[in-house]
Amino acid sequence: MTVLFVLRLPARFVEFRSHFKKVFLVHCVRKRVQCCFYTKDINVDHPGRGLERYKELQSHFKRHLKATYSRFANVPDHSAVFGRHHIYFLEADGIYRTEKKPHISTAKKNPTGKTEPEQVLNLGCITAGEEIGEWTVQRIRLSPQEKHLAATLKKHATEKTRCVIVTLGQRDILTLDDVFSFEWATDEVLFYTLQEGLKCQKVYRLDLTKNGSMITSVYQELQPDVFVEVSLSRDRQVLIITCSSRSSSEVMLVDVTNPHLEPTLVQARQPELLYHVEHWRQNLIILANTGPGQEYQVVKAPLSKPSMVSWDTVFTPRSGTVLKDMDVVGEHCILLASMANNELELIVVPLSRPMEAYSLQLPFWACVVESKRPGLADQLDTFKFLISSPVRPPVLYRLYAEDGHLSSGTEDRPSCFQKQQRNYITKRLTACSKDGTFVPVTLLHSVECKRDTPLLVHVYGAYGQDVNMQFCPVKRFLLDQGWALAYCHIRGGGECGLAWQRQARVEGKHRGVEDLRACLSYLFSSGVSSPLRTVLTACSAGAVPVGALCNVRPDMMRAVILQSPFLDVLGTMEDPKLPLTVEDREEWGNPVENPEHMHTIASYCPVHNITPQRYPSMLLTASTDDDRTPLAGVLKYAKKLKEAAQTHSNMVSKSDAEPNIVVNIQPGANHTGPDGWESMLEEEALRLAFLYNELDLDPPRHPRRRKI
Secondary structure (H helix, E strand, C coil): CCCCCCCCCCCCCCCCCCCHHHHHHHHHCCCCCCCCCEEECCCCCCCCHHHHCCHHHHHHHHHHHHHHHHHCCCCCCCCCEECCCEEEEEECCEEEEEECCCCCCCCCECCCCCECCEEEEEHHHHCCCCCHHHEEEEEEEECCCCCEEEEEEEECCCCCEEEEEEECCCCEEEEEECEEEEEECCCCEEEEEEEECCEEEEEEEEEEECCEEEEEEEEECCCCCCEEEEEECCCCCEEEEEEECCCCEEEEEEECCCCCCCCEEEECCCCCCCEEEEEECCEEEEEECCCHHHCCEEEEEECCCCCHHHCEEEECCCCCCEEEEEEEECCEEEEEEECCCCCEEEEEEECCCHHHCEEEECCCCCCEEEECCCCCCCCCCEEEEEEECCCCCCEEEEEECCCCEEEECCCCCCCCCHHHCCCCEEEEEEEECCCCCEEEEEEEECCCCCCCCCEEEEECCECCECCCCCCCHHHHHHHHCCCEEEEECCECECCCCHHHHHCCCHHHCHHHHHHHHHHHHHHHHCCCCCHHHEEEEEEHHHHHHHHHHHHHCHHHCCEEEEECCCCCHHHHHCCCCCCCHHHHHHHHCCCCCCHHHHHHHHHHCHHHCCCCCCCCEEEEEEECCCCCCCHHHHHHHHHHHHHHHHHHHHHCCCCCCCCCEEEEEECCCCCCCCCCHHHHHHHHHHHHHHHHHHCCCCCCCCCCCCCC
């Protein structure tokens, strides 16, 4: 239960991963990944000049970040995979396993008498000629009887992936390139999707036999705006093929007991029909937007007659509550829901007695819920999940659905991080937008907010996706230094349901900009900081409302930080040759064929509305080969912004200094930020240096060195 129904990242959505455990693994083998900065102070032929002013502070903050990340190296996550007999986990050089109940006869022993982990995949064996640290394990899947292991690896700073299939106990290895999603149907049959460019439209079946392997094409999508992936039902009885566009979906099923049969269609795609499928006994439990206002509700259909004509309503949420995700756990359907005040709750629906549904409110501070995939030998009637917030590390919870008992912490003790949360305050606020709509704002702080409190404002507002609120040690560091963090849940995102996105799609995109403006005005009027102490940050498509607001109200913020920013909306939507333009037109519009769409996009597009005025300082980070948000658009925006700022400076008093407009260009195609430990630290430290420099804040003291 990840609050995202589709595993795939939307085209211009950046998920800043809480992947500090992974980067620690890279750090442990000391394979330092060099962070190569190509900087351009636009219109100045001095590479590196734009960033030099931050270098000293960057080194200072890098030490702080190392200490901060070290504090949270052991937060719980879902990286361990539980098989029938072993537990699988990641190390820097590969995948290892230990026996659940080790026996002397089957495990090596070291001098202390403890069993040593067995390596089942050595990354060096499949990355010949490359450093181990250049690849990261993304996902692991075990075959039903733990005969085979499949794992996908991603090469740093690229979109390249590789799937490795290991015969456990024999070390036989088979590799497949460009695999996106994959699942085992049986011990000898693996289904997977192939990603070509940024599209994923082909499903294949891999059959492993005594005489070798055979690959068969299962399905190919013909619509260019549809993305295909495979998943497995929670009870592992049905393989699910989901075909999704921005506004519709279509699902096909494969019975794992007969994986060579043709997939069965559930319901043919219809405009604006979205649905997601789980399996229960001989029925399908379906989360579909067939409820009031085209919001999600739960319906049921017999597996033998799965089409829409057979859908019977099981549960419809009360007014003001929207369903975010669904799991079927034993005899219960467990729903993640967002209430009217933007708090999260779990709704438990007994599938045999749906009228006895009950709800469990999660802690007030909970912002993210991530469910744990059950292991091969796990009981299926217990729901395990993590909850977290940007400043609170993940806490493991267990829900025993039959009696409604909810417990937190590990099996034998509460989470060690829960004791450290007393001074972190979470406030759920609402701001009134221009049209009277109330927009949720989540405010986090540790000290009383005043007019001089530095404020970092986060925003996204596109593709129906929530603004990222996963735990991040850097956010915790800022709160410890007296900052406040605000998360503006503007329209276009998914925080308040499907209608929330529809209101700010295509012709309604201006509403997201108005919402952001209203959120800032409300925060300032409430005494939470002031424009001179405020920095806006966004990534990917979140740069659109930020860039648009900078053009109409640049006085509302002191500085802006954008990563992999999408800024040239009009130019991108006019060019169908770009990898994502066709599918993204459902979100932004088609200016080529629809003059009204062109007029709407032109009215807010950040790069097309730059005028001579006093802009905030900006730090723009982009990658050289990023096809999701091409570098050309970022450079075009930065150049026009610099020219406008210079023109304004020439028109007014010399005392009105020009803003610092800096472009940090990273090599490669990594849309989601650096993968390596050193690279990540460099980039995070640069952002902190930029924040403190532009707000003229005194940096914190150097962290104390531990005595050895």
